[in-house]
Amino acid sequence: MRSKSRVLPVAGITSAQPQPHPIVHEDRRVAFVFDAPQATSVKVFVRGDATDISKEPIDLVKGENGQWAVTVGPVRPGFHYYNMVVDGASCVDGQAEVCWGWGRVMNALEVPDPDYGFYLPRDVPHGEVRLHYYHSAITGALRRAIVYTPPGYDQGRKRYPVLYLQHGAGESERGWTWHGKANFILDSLIADGKCAPMIMVNDQGYAAEGGMKAFGTEEQGSNVFPRVFVEELVPDVDAHYRTLADRDHRAVAGLSMGAGQAMQIGLTHLDMFAGIAAMSGGLRRFDAQTSYEGAFRDPAALNARLRLLWFGAGQEEGAAQRKAELEGTLGKLGVNYVWYDCIGAHDWNTWRKHLLDLAPRLFRD
Amino acid sequence: MRSKSRVLPVAGITSAQPQPHPIVHEDRRVAFVFDAPQATSVKVFVRGDATDISKEPIDLVKGENGQWAVTVGPVRPGFHYYNMVVDGASCVDGQAEVCWGWGRVMNALEVPDPDYGFYLPRDVPHGEVRLHYYHSAITGALRRAIVYTPPGYDQGRKRYPVLYLQHGAGESERGWTWHGKANFILDSLIADGKCAPMIMVNDQGYAAEGGMKAFGTEEQGSNVFPRVFVEELVPDVDAHYRTLADRDHRAVAGLSMGAGQAMQIGLTHLDMFAGIAAMSGGLRRFDAQTSYEGAFRDPAALNARLRLLWFGAGQEEGAAQRKAELEGTLGKLGVNYVWYDCIGAHDWNTWRKHLLDLAPRLFRD
Numbered sequence: 001m002r003s004k005s006r007v008l009p010v011a012g013i014t015s016a017q018p019q020p021h022p023i024v025h026e027d028r029r030v031a032f033v034f035d036a037p038q039a040t041s042v043k044v045f046v047r048g049d050a051t052d053i054s055k056e057p058i059d060l061v062k063g064e065n066g067q068w069a070v071t072v073g074p075v076r077p078g079f080h081y082y083n084m085v086v087d088g089a090s091c092v093d094g095q096a097e098v099c100w101g102w103g104r105v106m107n108a109l110e111v112p113d114p115d116y117g118f119y120l121p122r123d124v125p126h127g128e129v130r131l132h133y134y135h136s137a138i139t140g141a142l143r144r145a146i147v148y149t150p151p152g153y154d155q156g157r158k159r160y161p162v163l164y165l166q167h168g169a170g171e172s173e174r175g176w177t178w179h180g181k182a183n184f185i186l187d188s189l190i191a192d193g194k195c196a197p198m199i200m201v202n203d204q205g206y207a208a209e210g211g212m213k214a215f216g217t218e219e220q221g222s223n224v225f226p227r228v229f230v231e232e233l234v235p236d237v238d239a240h241y242r243t244l245a246d247r248d249h250r251a252v253a254g255l256s257m258g259a260g261q262a263m264q265i266g267l268t269h270l271d272m273f274a275g276i277a278a279m280s281g282g283l284r285r286f287d288a289q290t291s292y293e294g295a296f297r298d299p300a301a302l303n304a305r306l307r308l309l310w311f312g313a314g315q316e317e318g319a320a321q322r323k324a325e326l327e328g329t330l331g332k333l334g335v336n337y338v339w340y341d342c343i344g345a346h347d348w349n350t351w352r353k354h355l356l357d358l359a360p361r362l363f364r365d
Numbered sequence: 366m367r368s369k370s371r372v373l374p375v376a377g378i379t380s381a382q383p384q385p386h387p388i389v390h391e392d393r394r395v396a397f398v399f400d401a402p403q404a405t406s407v408k409v410f411v412r413g414d415a416t417d418i419s420k421e422p423i424d425l426v427k428g429e430n431g432q433w434a435v436t437v438g439p440v441r442p443g444f445h446y447y448n449m450v451v452d453g454a455s456c457v458d459g460q461a462e463v464c465w466g467w468g469r470v471m472n473a474l475e476v477p478d479p480d481y482g483f484y485l486p487r488d489v490p491h492g493e494v495r496l497h498y499y500h501s502a503i504t505g506a507l508r509r510a511i512v513y514t515p516p517g518y519d520q521g522r523k524r525y526p527v528l529y530l531q532h533g534a535g536e537s538e539r540g541w542t543w544h545g546k547a548n549f550i551l552d553s554l555i556a557d558g559k560c561a562p563m564i565m566v567n568d569q570g571y572a573a574e575g576g577m578k579a580f581g582t583e584e585q586g587s588n589v590f591p592r593v594f595v596e597e598l599v600p601d602v603d604a605h606y607r608t609l610a611d612r613d614h615r616a617v618a619g620l621s622m623g624a625g626q627a628m629q630i631g632l633t634h635l636d637m638f639a640g641i642a643a644m645s646g647g648l649r650r651f652d653a654q655t656s657y658e659g660a661f662r663d664p665a666a667l668n669a670r671l672r673l674l675w676f677g678a679g680q681e682e683g684a685a686q687r688k689a690e691l692e693g694t695l696g697k698l699g700v701n702y703v704w705y706d707c708i709g710a711h712d713w714n715t716w717r718k719h720l721l722d723l724a725p726r727l728f729r730d
Binding site for chain 2: 014015017019034035036037038039040042083084086087088089090091092093094095096098100104105106121123126128129130131132133134135142144147154155172173174177204206240241242
């Protein structure tokens with residue numbers, strides 16, 4: 001289990017500091033360690049389709065000191081969810097970074113990517129990530145959006161365009177900054193002059209009438225979420241931030257469940273949004289006449305109205321098939337859209353790259 | 366294990382939504398549940414001195430469905446750290462709220478307090494909690510401070526006083542908002558006209574030269590933290606926020622380890638701070654001639670210089686003794702100071718009350 005490779009400092013998710021577990025080596029092997037002197041079995045369960053390691057829980061081996069350990073890999077670069085399994089029970093390791101996905105608190109593994117380091121914080125001006133609380137009359141609950149303001153926001157009087165960017169099912173408003181590192185991606189794009197300085201808003205993608213319940217499903221979420229979004233969130237953001245409060249400077253995007261929400265909200269509110277992006281989702285059960293309240297009935301009119309319609313997927317989550325489906329539906333109708341695919345599965349490594357492609361295409365004046 | 370009492374919705378720490386575990390009843394009994402069909406022992410370990418329940422791990426009982434459960438209490442109102450123990454191994458429950466204390470990720474239990482609900486979010490204007498990133502030349506690392514801006518900050522051009530408020534050992538910059546709910550406490554005080562609208566800054570209380578290491582001890586922290594604080598953090602905050610950048614509008618406070626830091630930083634930089642507050646700490650190994658670079662050598666001059674010197678403690682962590690010590694040292698010297706004690710131990714329930722007493726005393730023009 002000993003390694004001569006250098007241990008990499010990996011920035012934490014909820015803090016700027018790394019946690020002691022797991023140990024990530026320069027050669028992308030990862031050492032999981034866990035104290036459980038009395039347990040008879042300790043495993044690590046790395047989730048997702050693109051781990052390059054076992055999709056089943058992996059046994060750790062008990063050492064003489066009662067500390068269990070296993071070194072696996074090389075592990076595919078990027079972000080991976082995992083949890084520990086102690087005598088059959090799913091547990092979170094308190095000495096590792098935590099995040100929120102799969103409908104619960106999970107551990108997070110970040111393996112630096114030599115080819116795609118664009119999401120790591122660089123020594124450039126940093127925007128702020130703000131926890132923005134607002135009361136929803138529709139749900140009767142306190143809600144929290146995460147709002148990124150670009151570097152220099154507080155030092156000037158400039159107004160900015162807004163990208164509304166939503167998470168997927170089983171995740172939360174924390175995902176795009178905790179897991180996606182969207183703030184650092186935008187910091188670097190802005191510093192390099194590759195995208196317009198913009199505000200980014202990540203709201204909770206769930207909203208139920210009559211008070212907040214536990215995180216729900218897409219069906220529950222679709223209940224009143226679009227109303228909360230359009231009637232409460234957007235006006236609240238326009239009231240509290242220096243936005244360019246018109247459709248040309250407002251885009252709505254999301255991943256997976258959020259892709260469906262972005263399509264539904266954007267295409268039925270073209271008076272509010274001129275940019276729509278669907279990452280790893282959207283356009284299910286498409287009908288040119290009836291879907292999205294008939295938004296695709298007049299493709300020429302839609303083309304004239306939308307400044308950007310963007311679709312993306314990871315190559316390991318059926319990107320080729322999605323691309324063909326789009327060509328067979330929207331393409332055939334003559335709808336203008338941008339397609340982007342990249343190496344990656346249905347995970348945050350894909351979505352980080354999606355944002356890297358999407359952001360520079362938005363708000364080009 | 367069944368209860369007829371109403372289940373309370375308890376706002377989450379890292380989100381606005383509650384997690385499913387544990388179940389908190391109106392009569393303050395708390396049901397812990399945990400899935401572990403193959404485990405032979407599951408316990409819950411509630412930490413701290415003021416739980417009103419066992420200080421040792423408490424056994425859960427296995428049900429027929431493989432779910433373990435125990436109902437305890439009534440549990441003392443307020444915030445409690447805890448973790449699960451599965452066959453002897455410390456684990457975090459992924460279906461409960463998480464927080465960062467005791468040098469690691471822990472679970473959090475919040476039992477609503479009928480007498481002290483001042484820390485819960487009310488339907489008043491909310492300030493923002495901002496993650497503010499900055500590069501430290503002294504440590505060579507990216508650092509993150511949490512900055513509270515009061516309601517209306519973005520809508521006006523007003524400048525605000527700043528309270529620097531530090532966490533204790535084994536905790537982090539997240540503590541005052543994740544555990545302490547300082548943002549909601551200030552929201553309500555400001556809405557009620559009980560304290561001046563102010564900016565609050567919580568920095569990481571650890572800083573080591575030559576790059577960031579894992580969270581350290583007070584000794585490690587005292588290494589370069591005061592320099593980072595005075596030479597980097599305060600100028601950065603004054604550059605990025607609309608502060609009233611003079612000593613009359615700047616206070617430094619902290620709890621436990623942070624109390625020591627506040628005393629050390631404040632008393633040796635009276636040109637920068639006119640308010641100093643030490644919660645559950647400070648004034649160790651006091652010598653009137655040499656401590657704090659001789660700040661107490663001339664009590665009359667110090668009284669004329671300081672607008673507020675505040676000490677507080679919980680009655681269950683030796684408040685009476687601390688109070689007597691202060692009377693025997695500073696009191697005897699004729700130093701003006703405020704003393705405040707309250708029901709509570711060395712925990713967040715005490716420190717929430719401390720902030721409630723402290724904030725209204727600051728920045729009275």
